[in-house]
Amino acid sequence: MRDVSVIGIGITKFGELWDKSLRELGLETGLAAISDAGITSKDIDALYIGNMAAGSTLQQEHVSALIADYCGLTNQNVPATRVEAASASGGLAIRQAYMAIAGGFIDVAVVGGAEKMTDVSDSESSYTVSMGSDEQWESQAGATFASLHAMIAQSHMDEFGTSREELSAVSEKNHYHASLNPMAQFQFQVSGEAVSNSGIVSSPLRMLDCAPNSDGAAAVVLCATDKAKKFKKKAIRIIGSGQASDTLSLHHRKYLNRLPAIGIAARRAFKSCGKKTKDLDLIEVHDNFTISEIIALEEIGIFKRGKAASMGLKGETRLGGKIAVNTSGGLKARGHAPGATGIAQVVEIVQQLRGEAGERQIKDAKIGLAENHGGTAATAVVHILEAD
């Protein structure tokens, strides 16, 4: 197996981007990543596209060919593949490219994620997101995506005493981080109190516990490490990659307050590089709801089960704390454009490891982890990156 490095990154601002189409977002972010990597289109062996919902929101499937076409890659007939695993589509697209390069099939791949969630009404985009859980036996019974996470949160509160204040601290911290990120959807702070007093979506979860459904795109250029020097002086190596699946329905799991696929994917990623949680300088986790960040940190093993929430409230997951979590602002405040989210996480890690994260830079960051999941973590994918 060959080592694989990230040699280029690109990201658009996340938000309600009504003046931009999916293909324009794909082009903008792809060009940025290619320019950053210092490659030309002739160097690209393959294109992987993370996209969850173009069929539902835009009535457009086959977006791999669409993006390849509008990025000028069909001149060379570059193979383009769409990867879909609900909100884990982006992270999984990176993993497909990683495996193709590590396996020696190709040398250079562009991985792009793009999503348009705001061309449709709020109720349509919410229904689209709930398609990541079991449409037939959860959504059709009246369960919203938020309501499933509400039961996850309630179960966590019942067993571990997790409080309203601790949930709010996750959102407050991620908004603070986003206030330092020029690409974030919500570049402003909110108080924990404001989170606790926001409207109820599905008890106990409130409006400011929930990530938005955003438009946005992100891209990375992956390259075989031994060929990376040719293009980029400062390449960031992907040292670990892991993936796991779980039952599609939440009700088929033994514990409602755990998301075991995350932990299994993380252990697989750690095993592939021999690193441990204490080696990490930063983490991006999939905080589609505040409770998800808390459970992800417990599953990855950063904190003991039942302890992550109180550690967050103490400031341990904040910039400057024990371990910085979601310095991008996370899904909550950077924004959540499903197919792009997993790639945006890796873009953040690479910026931090290169020392290019501006006001939110973690001093001397060497190793970072990105955790991306789909549905109620029926798919989880984890990548660990290291600055050489």
Next chain:
Amino acid sequence: MSVPRFWRELDSRYNLVGSHCKITNTYHYPKRSFNPEAGRDSIGNMEDYQFKGNGKVINSTVVHQAQTGYEMFGPYCIAIIELEEGPRITSQVVDCDPEIVKPGMKVKSVFRKLGEDSESGILHYGTKFIPDEVLQTENDEDDDIADVEL
């Protein structure tokens, strides 16, 4: 939703029919022709089983921002219910204040309208649950009425 997609599942939805695995002696909902725990041995050994409809709430939430098609119910209770035979199901708990639903509460299945595709579209029916304590009260009331009529 397409008619065949709903129609295919009518037995599971209307009559709470699932599967009993003869290999592991376990119950499954909805119907499965394959039991992941028993693997290939289970094929041909899954028989239809109609659940009695008795269960208890594992956890629940009061949904304020309703699922598409459920707007007329809001705020409503969604719960994960464990049937006495073992399997769990996501369903609405109805005929009560949604706030009173708590883990451990005993519930019983009922046949109810789930929603409709549009004003002229097909109606969907399926299973929902009612707390035993509410059913008890309703039965008592029925008895009262019966007394009067006699």
